Amino acid sequence: MPQTDWLFFRTALLDWYEPERRPMPWKGEPDPYRVWLSEIILQQTRVAQGLPYFERFVAAYPTVTDLAGADDDAVLKLWEGLGYYSRARNLLRAARTVANDLDGHFPDTYTGLKALPGVGPYTAAAIASFAFGRQVAVLDGNVYRVIARFAGDEAPTDGSSGRKHFQQAVDQAMGDTHAADFNQAIMDFGALVCTPRNAACPSCPLAKQCKARAKGTVYDLPVKKKSITKRSRYFHYLVIKDTKGSFLLQQRTTKDIWQSLYEFPLIEADTTDLRLRQLMESEAWPTWLEPNRITEGKRSLVYRQQLSHQTILAVFHQIEWRAPTKLPDRFVRIDRAAHSAYALPRVINRYLEDGTLTLDL
Structure with a gap:
């Protein structure tokens, strides 16, 4: 050269x-x-x-x-x-x-x-x-x-x-x-x-x-020899509303995307094509959320968030919950307006801003 x-x-x-x-x-x-x-x-x-x-x-x-x-x-x-x-x-x-x-x-x-x-x-x-x-x-x-x-x-x-x-x-x-x-x-x-x-x-x-x-x-130019491998992940968020009108949030503690941010209780699956009843029958269903204490609500459209190495496809399941007085330690109870005090992933904020886009089960 x-x-x-x-x-x-x-x-x-x-x-x-x-x-x-x-x-x-x-x-x-x-x-x-x-x-x-x-x-x-x-x-x-x-x-x-x-x-x-x-x-x-x-x-x-x-x-x-x-x-x-x-x-x-x-x-x-x-x-x-x-x-x-x-x-x-x-x-x-x-x-x-x-x-x-x-x-x-x-x-x-x-x-x-x-x-x-x-x-x-x-x-x-x-x-x-x-x-x-x-x-x-x-x-x-x-x-x-x-x-x-x-x-x-x-x-x-x-x-x-x-x-x-x-x-x-x-x-x-x-x-x-x-x-x-x-x-x-x-x-x-x-x-x-x-x-x-x-x-x-x-x-x-x-x-x-x-x-x-x-x-x-x-x-x-410039040249890169490595290509980025991307994957898709499928999130099912449980939007749990109790008899007092409060919602549940949990802090994400795993060393993964969005560590330390807050989110609704989450079940990760292999597809977004699952209804609430199917989620209840999976091993990932939270043991503290007794099926006989919940009433099925609505299921959202699929929300998408593109990250550098992965695509998040999220569905939100709205649930009415006849809750016990004591929650697992990692959860906080908030009303709908109070979510603005917590740092949330963008895909959840989009859902909260556009919450009318829901479909009956």
């Missing part, structure tokens, strides 16, 4: 860069708490979606100490709708580490930052460069794409060897340029010009030396 002219690359990139092209409230922000918070929120999240969450978090928890002292359920509720809830749990763990173990001060080095819960190589590099002026190049999806296309690099981006290969490439591309400016420039460039689809190649300042454009392989 012909040698890549990284001097041309960084010169043209920085000539193109203007912070106002992509204004965001954390740009140029020296506060490591806000930089860290923005980067955690934007992991696997578009800026347009993440910005309102950032603003709400800063308003509710202005400092890392405020966040460290927050109630877990309140933080999960504020995070509701962003998905990937492990990020929210790690957010709290990292905040408490900084507040309690580090006297409220974030580590100011790449290595120290990477030791925090939920902070990987990219996030550590971003915080180190933006908040502390460390000379570390970031490597995220935008950067992979820009580097691979400009260099015509067909090396797979996934896996540790791919990350190491492209980290070396972006380090060369950055050279001795101020890291914070270079990092923001290349990420903005990938978001605004060198986009996954409909890239602005005709007006691209890097076009004359872009190897992918010369070869006609712009949309073939």
Whole structure:
């Protein structure tokens, strides 16, 4: 492969860069708490979606100490709708580490930052460069794409060897340029010009030396060698209403999707094509929910939620329950309006917002 002219690359990139092209409230922000918070929120999240969450978090928890002292359920509720809830749990763990173990001060080095819960190589590099002026190049999806296309690099981006290969490439591309400016420039460039689809190649300042454009392989790069295996899961939620008009929620404790969120009692099956009577006869039916104490109600339409590696197909069974006074420990009783205090999976919120779409059994 012909040698890549990284001097041309960084010169043209920085000539193109203007912070106002992509204004965001954390740009140029020296506060490591806000930089860290923005980067955690934007992991696997578009800026347009993440910005309102950032603003709400800063308003509710202005400092890392405020966040460290927050109630877990309140933080999960504020995070509701962003998905990937492990990020929210790690957010709290990292905040408490900084507040309690580090006297409220974030580590100011790449290595120290990477030791925090939920902070990987990219996030550590971003915080180190933006908040502390460390000379570390970031490597995220935008950067992979820009580097691979400009260099015509067909090396797979996934896996540790791919990350190491492209980290070396972006380090060369950055050279001795101020890291914070270079990092923001290349990420903005990938978001605004060198986009996954409909890239602005005709007006691209890097076009004359872009190897992918010369070869006609712009949309073939970057390369991933692994394909994601997706599966479908079939959830039957029991919307149990007792004689006092209250509903039951339980906290999801398993190390699975939506850990620590609340949900209706759940039976997972191999299909959504099951009626309540069939569920009662299954081994998964909860032993505390005696069939002779319930009255069948309605069954919802099928609700769908697409996650990165799985598709959730959910049906809601509405049940009237002549309940005993004592519940299993993991349950809470709420009225319909009180569900807004609990963090729920999106598929349940959709059902609650659209609860009229029910079918008689």
